Amino acid sequence: MKDSELKERLETYLGGRLKGKVEISNMISLSGGACQENFSADIIVAEGKEKGTYQTVYRTDKGAALLASLSRIDEFKVCKMAFEAGVKTPEPFWLETDPEVTGNPFYFMRRISGKATGRFVVKDPSLNKIRKQLTSELAENLAKIHSVSPETCKDESLRKTLSLGQDLDDMVVASGSVQNLRNQLEGMKEPYPAMEMILNWLEKNALASDRIVLVHGDFRTGNFMVTPEGLQGIVDWEFAHWGDRHEDLTWLCMRDWRFGKLNKEAGGFADRSEFYEAYEKSAGVTLDPKKVTYWEVMGNLRWAIGCIGQSERHLSGKDKGIELAAIGRRAGEMEYEAMRLIEESLS
Template identity: 55%
Template sequence: MDIKELQEKVELHLTSIWQTPVKVSEIFHLSGGACQDNFAIELISNSTKQSVVLRTDKGGSLLSSLSKRDEFKVAELVYKAGVKTPKPVYLEEKSSVIGAPFYLMEKIAGKATGRYITKDKELDSYRKTNMVSDLASNLAKLHTVNPNSVTDQDLKQKLKLVTIDTYISQAIVDLRQSLDELPEAHPAIELCLYWMETHAPNIDQIVLVHGDFRTGNFMMNSDGLQGILDFEFAHWGDRHEDIAWLCMRDWRFGRLNKEVGGFGDRKDFYREYETTSGIPVDPMKVSFWEIMGNVRWAIGSAQQAERHLSGKDKGIELASIGRRTAEMEWEAMRLIEEIENAV
């Protein structure tokens, strides 16, 4: 569908739904990754302008990602929990309008690219002062959402309701199944899965986990954090998962000495998270989930390569992501070796 056709369909549909004339004065495509499509749209209704982003799937969503309906519902929960995130505006569950379900959210300022967040001089001052504390406190607020606080029973199940006692063992079972479905062997991942089975920590509480909390999924400018994005991998789990994911080597964009996203130090992030949440961060649990995160990303990147190689979704981005699998395998084994040598 071209931009002009999308504009016409959005105008007609919103006019019908909102029962007032809606005009799209501006629309353009934003980057959305390998499987997402995002469009910036300027709406005019009753002489009032509203800047929104239309978010939909590009052909098909990633494996294990939430539907647009569930992603929108999670964004509502997070927004109501006080997390700085774009305000959810409208959900359309039917595919008949533009060819796939979509939702609208408030358009916010800032950039999310890794190079900008970690290296651009415009953020030098913010990077030295409040970047770490703002992200840590917002993550702590996100983690206040738990199964007991969600009344939508369907959404509660879609987020994969789990128990403290079985969550990690089931996560490893799921990873083994995903690994077995790949056409080639990955002995390094098998080794890591075995280590995780014998070193699984306990969990203090099941909370909402962002699932992809990293540099590239929050918007910033010189005024600071503008909003946390992308909840398609949200699920119930351990709070340490999100902290570990942000700390993974792959999200540091070359600034390896800054272990938190390429811009901060772990001790500072842990302290600020604890200040907001009142809950201690366990560094060993973070290390475990960092290994788990690298294994997940290794399998995920191999899956994306397979989508390209099988012909299901041809794309150079999918193929190039697949080449990163070995990097995550190496990093997971390096972290295990580091832990074993410290014992």
Template identity: 55%
Template sequence: MDIKELQEKVELHLTSIWKEPVRITEIFHLSGGACQDNYALDIQSKSSNKSLVLRTDKGGSLLSSLSKRDEFKVAELVYNAGVKTPTPVYLEEQTSIIGTPFFLMEKIAGKATGRYITKDKELDSYRKTKMVSDLASNLAKLHTVVPESVKEEELKQKLKLVTIENYISQAIADLRQSLDDLPEAHPAIELCLNWMESHAPNIDKIVLVHGDFRTGNFMMNAEGLQGILDFEFAHFGDRHEDIAWLCMRDWRFGRLNKEVGGFGDRKDFYKEYELTSGIEVDPYKVSYWEIMGNVRWAIGSAQQAERHMSGKDKGIELASIGRRTAEMEWEAMRLIEELENAV
């Protein structure tokens, strides 16, 4: 569907839903990554003018990602928990409007690109003062969403309702199944999975996990954090999982000495998280989930390569992501060695 046709269909549909004439005065495509399509919309109606983002699937989402309905519902939960995130505006579950389900959310200022977040001079002052504390405190607020606070039973199940006793074993079993589904062998990943089975830590509490909390999924400008984005991989799990994902080497964009997202230090992030949450961060658990995160990303990048290689969803971005698998395998094994030597 071309952008003009998309504009006409959305205008017509929102006019019907909102019971007043709606006109889209500007629409353009935003970067949405390998799986998502995002469009910026300036909307005029009698009651208000809005700058919104329309978010929909590109046509080949990863199997582990939430549907647009569930992603929207999670965004509502997180927004209501006080997390700085775009206001959820409207959900459309039907495919008949534009060909796929979609939702609308507030359009916020800022940029999310890794190079901007980690290196741009415009953010120098914010990076040195409040970037770490703002992200840590917002992540702690996100983790206040627990299974008991989710009233919709269907959504609970979609977020993979788990217990502290079975979560890690189930996560490893899911990774083994994903690995088995790949057409080629990955012995390094097998080695890491075996290590994780025998070194699993306990979990203090099951909370909502963002699932992709990293540089690239929050919007910033010189005024500070504008909003946390992209809840398509949200699920119930261990709070340390999100902290570890942010610390992964792959999300530092070349600034390897800044272990938190390429812009901060672990001890500072842990301290700020603890101030908001009242819960102590366990460095061993962060390291364990960092190993798990690298294994997940190794498998995920191999899956994206397979989408390209199989012809199901050809694209140079998918092919290039697939080349990262070996890097994640190496990093996971390096982290295991580091932990073993520290004992």
């Protein structure tokens, strides 16, 4: 669908929904993720209860969704749940579940300022004064994300979706994560012996979680917006699920998300110890070093499988792109890092 046609359809749709004339301007396609598409849009509602001017982002599906990624409908529900828990994330609104309107379900969210690019966050001089502040802000917000649990989720359907088929009465949620990764690995076209070895180690060393919580699922540099004033908002919730808090904490610290600043283990902008201490203070918990190692190994395996999956999307012809093709080559890096962590844990 052409951008002009999409704009006209959305104006007609919102006009009917909000019972007043709606005008959309400055509708610009933004860089989206692997399974969603975003447009910046300024919206004027001329009359009715929701009269006013809205600076928004229109968010919908595109291409083939990645395995375990949420639909836009479920993503909207997660964003709303997180927003209501006090997490600094764009407020979502105007969800439409009927795909007939534009071809896919969609929703709008408040547009926030800032940049998320990894190299900007870790290297730009304008952020030099606030990186320490950013560390504490992210830790505080991650603690708020983890304050949401299956018990506090009122939507039964969403509670089930976020379980990813796991038994929420089983506190060893790592076992379910291992099984999900095993299913993905068995579905791959070629054998990957190193991944099999890593998976076997994870299976044998699974530990019980202290609590099952809402996990962002992709909490890393590149998925939060930052300005010289600090954190503006956490975005990209399509991999959210119920799980172990250590999953998010170690995903941020994975080597691949440091964007050249390898000595700053927390996202390329902070020391891991500083970030973990700030999180412990905000969440009122003590992190387990064994679980930190375990979930970092898990994260590297998950991303190694993800890299292969990205390249397969290109090779299959379903979603051609040089970036997708190049990402496949990163799988070996993740295999090596996971095996290094395992080796260190045995010494």
